[in-house]
Structures are given as C-alpha cells and as structure tokens.
Ligand code: LER
C-alpha cells in the first residue's frame with residue numbers, strides 16, 4: 557500500500573517521551589534521510605523560538621518534508637491549553653498556534669491538537685465551559701489555517717493522560733460539530749489499543765476524515781515490537797485508499813537510532829503487504 561513515512565522528533569530535550577533524538581535535531585534529520593524516511597514530525601513549543609527558522613531551513617535542505625507539527629509541549633511545559641477559560645492564556649496560546657500554522661504552511665504540514673487540549677477539571681458545569689472554550693479556540697484556529705492550506709488534527713489520547721477526547725468517535729463528533737473541512741482525526745495506535753473496541757472499525761468510522769496516523773506498538777515502542785497487528789490495519793487503510801503519512805511516534809528504546817531503524821523495517825514490510 558502507498559503511504560508516506562515520518563518520524564516524530566523534538567529539537568528540545570525530552571524526559572521520557574515518544575520522541576526520537578530529542579535535543580539532537582541535526583542528527584535526527586541525518587538519520588531520517590539515511591533510513592529513507594519521507595518526512596519528520598516536529599514537536600514545537602514557541603514558533604518564535606530561535607531554533608525554528610534554523611530547523612525549517614535544515615528540513616528544506618535535507619530533502620525531507622515536514623509532515624506535522626506537534627503542539628503538546630505548550631501544555632506539558634508551560635501549562636497553556638485549549639480548555640483554559642482564562643483570556644490571557646487563550647491569547648498566548650492562540651498566538652503560538654497561529655505562528656505554528658504559519659511555519660507549517662510551507663510544507664502543508666498538519667498541526668496536531670492532542671496534549672494541548674489539556675484536562676477538564678472541577679464540577680460538571682465548569683468542565684462544560686472548558687470544553688466550549690476549547691471548541692471556540694479550535695474554530696478560530698481552523699478558520700485561520702484554512703486559507704493557508706493547513707489541516708488541524710484532533711488526536712484521541714488515552715484516559716490516563718487526559719479526560720478530554722479519548723476515542724476516535726469523540727473526535728469525529730467535534731469535527732462534525734465545527735464543520736471545517738481542514739479538521740481531521742489522527743488515530744494513534746498506542747492510545748487506540750487502550751480505548752477502542754476495534755482498531756479497524758475506528759479507522760472505517762473515520763473514513764475520509766482520517767488524515768494522519770501515529771503507529772507506535774502496544775508498548776509504545778517501534779511498530780513490530782509489541783502485539784498490535786499492523787498488517788490487519790494496513791489492509792483496512794488500503795481498502796480506504798489512505799495515502800497520507802504514517803508516523804513513528806515512538807519511545808527511543810533501546811535508543812533513537814535502533815528504534816527508527818526498526819520502525820522503518822516494519823514500514824517497508826507494510827508497504828509491500830498484500831491481502832491474501
Ligand atoms: C502525542 O502525539 C501523543 O500521543 C500523546 O500521548 C501526548 O504525548
């Protein structure tokens with residue numbers, strides 16, 4: 557089946573995150589080229605950070621593409637989230653996300669809205685207000701990104717990391733409610749393995765709104781190192797004529813290089829897989 561390959565990296569050092577070569581982005585680009593990846597996904601906090609223009613130039617020079625920009629660090633590092641009802645936080649986060657859309661536009665890269673959604677807290681009424689605030693932020697950002705040709709991806713995240721959008725269906729409901737054609741769903745097989753009754757059924761339910769994929773295995777290591785049946789999944793993707801990116805967003809175990817190699821080995825097997 558035809559899909560493009562990417563690996564998730566971070567210019568900033570990360571503690572124990574599913575990111576390869578965190579803090580070593582030059583080595584990340586070099587390795588991605590060497591192993592035959594088509595693109596990288598980068599995790600970025602602040603589009604005004606000094607590394608961003610250098611990283612952009614280096615990606616262009618490398619011949620790789622930029623598949624997506626992950627935005628969760630704004631929440632995990634700085635506490636800025638879409639579910640905030642504080643106008644100061646909303647403004648700061650919106651400025652950052654718009655800056656990331658501007659950066660992504662050159663590659664028509666996707667902006668991932670996963671961890672940046674944050675957590676819902678307090679009594680039910682307060683949680684409803686937080687959800688509404690997040691939907692308004694998504695609405696504004698989708699309207700901003702649309703003319704730039706940038707798509708926003710809602711990523712369902714498992715219940716142990718957030719209480720705000722855990723399943724593919726919950727994300728689809730938000731996409732339908734907001735009604736923008738540049739809103740897509742990004743299923744991550746690690747989260748799906750916890751939350752979904754059936755991975756193939758969730759892919760099918762997403763249909764044409766499935767625009768990007770994270771392919772970690774059940775243990776968040778490279779695909780092929782756990783017990784998810786990726787061959788069954790690519791058969792479904794093939795039926796759906798999916799031709800977008802599949803990204804190795806995986807833990808750097810036993811180290812970044814080995815994990816990137818294992819993921820690419822599996823991607824090659826998946827690309828040549830035919831249903832018997
Ligand atoms: C991000 O893509 C992800 O999968 C979440 O677990 C946030 O870290």
Ligand code: MN
Pocket residue numbers: 670711744770805
């Ligand atoms: Mn993910």
